[in-house]
Amino acid sequence: MRPxxxxxxxxxxxxxKEFVVSRLVKDLALNRYLYIMMIPVLAYYILFQYGPxxxxxxxxxEYSPIKGILGSDWVGLTHFQSFFxxxxxxxxxxxxxxxxxxxxxxxxPAPIILxxxxxxxxxxxxxxxxxxxxxxxxxxxxxxxxxxxxxFTNSGGLINTFITYLGGDGQAMLQKPExxxxxxxxxxxxxxxxxxxxxxxxxxxxVDQEQFEAARIDGAGRLRQIWNVSLPGILPTIIIxxxxxxxxxxxxxxxxxILLYNPAIYDTADVISSFxxxxxxxxxxxxxxxxxxxxxxxxxxxxxVLANRLSKKFSxxxxx
Amino acid sequence: MRKTKTxxxxxxxxxxxxxxxxxTACSSNSEETGQSSNSPTQSAAPQDNSNEATTxxxxxxxxxxxxxxxxxxxxxxxSSLDEVPFFQEWQKRxxxxxxxxxxxxxxxxxxxxxxxxxxxxPDVIEYSWISFPxxxxxxxxxxxxxxxxxxxxxxxxxxxxxxxxxxxxDRLVKTDTGNYYGFxxxxxxxxxxxxxxxxxRQDWLDELGLEMPTTIDEWYTxxxxxxxxxxxxxxxxxxxxxxxxxxxxxxxxxxxxxxQGFYLDNGQIKYGPxxxxxxxxxxxxxxxxxEGLLDKNxxxxxxxTLDANIISGATGVSLGNAGSQLGKWxxxxxxxxxxxVLAPAxxxxxxxGDVPRFGQLDNAFAVNxxxxxxxxxKNPELxxxxxxxxxxxxxxxxxxxxxxxxxxxxxxxxxxxxxxxMKNPDNLAPAQALSLYIRGNYFGPFVQDKRYSEQYNxxxxxxxxxxxxxxxxxxxxxxxITATPEESTELAKIMTDVDTLVNEMTLKIILGSExxxxxxxxxxxxxxxxxxxxxxxxxxxLDRFNKR
Numbered sequence: 001m002r003p004x005x006x007x008x009x010x011x012x013x014x015x016x017k018e019f020v021v022s023r024l025v026k027d028l029a030l031n032r033y034l035y036i037m038m039i040p041v042l043a044y045y046i047l048f049q050y051g052p053x054x055x056x057x058x059x060x061x062e063y064s065p066i067k068g069i070l071g072s073d074w075v076g077l078t079h080f081q082s083f084f085x086x087x088x089x090x091x092x093x094x095x096x097x098x099x100x101x102x103x104x105x106x107x108x109p110a111p112i113i114l115x116x117x118x119x120x121x122x123x124x125x126x127x128x129x130x131x132x133x134x135x136x137x138x139x140x141x142x143x144x145x146x147x148x149x150x151x152f153t154n155s156g157g158l159i160n161t162f163i164t165y166l167g168g169d170g171q172a173m174l175q176k177p178e179x180x181x182x183x184x185x186x187x188x189x190x191x192x193x194x195x196x197x198x199x200x201x202x203x204x205x206x207v208d209q210e211q212f213e214a215a216r217i218d219g220a221g222r223l224r225q226i227w228n229v230s231l232p233g234i235l236p237t238i239i240i241x242x243x244x245x246x247x248x249x250x251x252x253x254x255x256x257x258i259l260l261y262n263p264a265i266y267d268t269a270d271v272i273s274s275f276x277x278x279x280x281x282x283x284x285x286x287x288x289x290x291x292x293x294x295x296x297x298x299x300x301x302x303x304x305v306l307a308n309r310l311s312k313k314f315s316x317x318x319x320x
Numbered sequence: 321m322r323k324t325k326t327x328x329x330x331x332x333x334x335x336x337x338x339x340x341x342x343x344t345a346c347s348s349n350s351e352e353t354g355q356s357s358n359s360p361t362q363s364a365a366p367q368d369n370s371n372e373a374t375t376x377x378x379x380x381x382x383x384x385x386x387x388x389x390x391x392x393x394x395x396x397x398x399s400s401l402d403e404v405p406f407f408q409e410w411q412k413r414x415x416x417x418x419x420x421x422x423x424x425x426x427x428x429x430x431x432x433x434x435x436x437x438x439x440x441x442p443d444v445i446e447y448s449w450i451s452f453p454x455x456x457x458x459x460x461x462x463x464x465x466x467x468x469x470x471x472x473x474x475x476x477x478x479x480x481x482x483x484x485x486x487x488x489x490d491r492l493v494k495t496d497t498g499n500y501y502g503f504x505x506x507x508x509x510x511x512x513x514x515x516x517x518x519x520x521r522q523d524w525l526d527e528l529g530l531e532m533p534t535t536i537d538e539w540y541t542x543x544x545x546x547x548x549x550x551x552x553x554x555x556x557x558x559x560x561x562x563x564x565x566x567x568x569x570x571x572x573x574x575x576x577x578x579x580q581g582f583y584l585d586n587g588q589i590k591y592g593p594x595x596x597x598x599x600x601x602x603x604x605x606x607x608x609x610x611e612g613l614l615d616k617n618x619x620x621x622x623x624x625t626l627d628a629n630i631i632s633g634a635t636g637v638s639l640g641n642a643g644s645q646l647g648k649w650x651x652x653x654x655x656x657x658x659x660x661v662l663a664p665a666x667x668x669x670x671x672x673g674d675v676p677r678f679g680q681l682d683n684a685f686a687v688n689x690x691x692x693x694x695x696x697x698k699n700p701e702l703x704x705x706x707x708x709x710x711x712x713x714x715x716x717x718x719x720x721x722x723x724x725x726x727x728x729x730x731x732x733x734x735x736x737x738x739x740x741x742m743k744n745p746d747n748l749a750p751a752q753a754l755s756l757y758i759r760g761n762y763f764g765p766f767v768q769d770k771r772y773s774e775q776y777n778x779x780x781x782x783x784x785x786x787x788x789x790x791x792x793x794x795x796x797x798x799x800x801i802t803a804t805p806e807e808s809t810e811l812a813k814i815m816t817d818v819d820t821l822v823n824e825m826t827l828k829i830i831l832g833s834e835x836x837x838x839x840x841x842x843x844x845x846x847x848x849x850x851x852x853x854x855x856x857x858x859x860x861x862l863d864r865f866n867k868r
Binding site (some may be wrong): 064065066067068082086087088114150154155156171172174175176177253262263264266268270278279283285286 | 425433436438439451454462463496553558560563616617619620625695738812813816817820821823824826827828831845848849
């Protein structure tokens, strides 16, 4: 995203302020079309991405739409305090983190494995059918997915009919706290695996075919090739995706949760966002929700930076 | 080279995703609003202190915006209120052109939330303002809606007259400090106040030679018989959003002399789950669940599942409304099984012969559909005049019976619905046809007429239900009390936590994932949630109400 300044100045020590200004003017003149082309993009980010962020200050205010964002009264950290002191704070934090970690362990590798498998398929037709079939669930609306999950998991649903057929005991699965995380993660994998695998497939395309050839000549089998050629080839992409994923550790969306949960499974299903939905949104607590949102964003940002730094240190891959 | 290529792709993706996540984190909180803080005074409006009745149609070139939901009966028939004959006629009669804004069905609260946050408000908002977070008083204080006292006094002679003649209603429709905040929906007759209760398969009872059950023990016998002899897989099933929502008015739980939420006990405010008898209720329910008498999916039963359960004969006893459930299920069920008969059953009690103390009973001021005027309205006076029409003689007929000669005819002084309503040529159910021409069958800012329900409840079982579902709920029902704006925040904060706790405890014990004995430990936790303070706030609110 950085303006492509002319490289000739690189490395020169900055002597004085005037020097910087004159250099900038010179560069502006030299690359003026590049700068002009950048204006719309810059304007977009300032207007639509950075501008609205000032609204985050309502987290420290008692926001009232009539008074406006600036006119509302300051209340300091009251909303943060009431969130941290909430009776359920530790439970929802734990549930959020666990759900995120499970998704990191099981959901994250799934598309990589799928992409590697698809990549090994030599029959073009079969390959494209598999790809289309696996993306398909991505396009089904979440509310429909949740309807399907509910129908499948109730005591007379598909899964239970199958279990009873095998001699097991049918039960309403969404009423069992211990099953919720599995249902959530498995359905997530089913829905998202195909779509996410596109990124890895694209990365696999870029792996040099000559390397495969060389490996084959050296006598490497399929698995060896995957392990020693394909995987290292897409490692940078994997790492970047992993860093991004870690940066979202605290954000578990409320939509799927509130469509699936019920009080009997709050123990495992209630997460920060669903709690805020109940407490903040339905009570018109704009400021409270903003405070929690801000807390989430800050924690996520810190995690992202940390993950990036670690990755830089150990694998030489990083976001910036 | 290859590596740079992939990392470039990745970097682009990365930046994109960061921005997405940052914006989603902030965008929901940063709705920009107009800075103008319109003070809710009407001083700008021309003061004419005439207290004369308005002549309709009003001559005006002004246009009002009106926010109201579309009744669910109209789903699939009309997509906006402009197209509904009732609303067209209403505009014609009052002479005030209206622009309607309707939220998505089932998302009223969210839609209102977003609209208020945006600061863009219509002239009139129809909503159950009593359930506005912090109560109507706060809505006025925060400057969303205006106090209507002066405006009603000067420009709404019809409503004023009604309230003067009915002081008991007058007391319900204003706030503790005496502010009128909206044009209310008033149920104009005692017989309109009861419309919900237990519903049972009468044909199964007859077939098995069982009496209509009245006590919890008899219910147990009946449910067991339904399960064992009629093959019902979910003998008792009902809506269960949150904490067994369908029991909210006191069905079943009322037999244990308590209710689900706050209620009155000899003038004292009590909270059902905090009473020791709640444990008896839980014991009974968990026993029923364990024996397969209560729907196995009780924590997730929604309207769709319940309908399917009733129609397929999986369920023999449920809870519902005379109109929207009994009226809907009866024809659907008899289509499948011509011998099937659904009948209203009395609210169960513990000892035979007792009168149930709890049950559904609406206040004369029903909370839905209160039309309030917003602070952003430039013509509050016109809006008041327009809304007052509904409380006039003529308006009363329009709201309850529609257009004479089209939706009703006068027969011996009795407004009788035409066949267009009751035997619709386009095969619309009466509920749907009526919703096109009247508001009497749901709610809105007017006085409901009992002659509507006399005709609307066509089934004998519906007519019987009013008598069968009679309870002593009047003595235990909490009037529409509201906490002060300051206290309401505190109350909401406590009650969200308490609700979470109680919902969870109730379902876990009933489903058997925790033993009955854990009730005590939950009660201990509840103390730490500062529950006593909630009772205090509610008591203070009741005091203020009693002093009105």
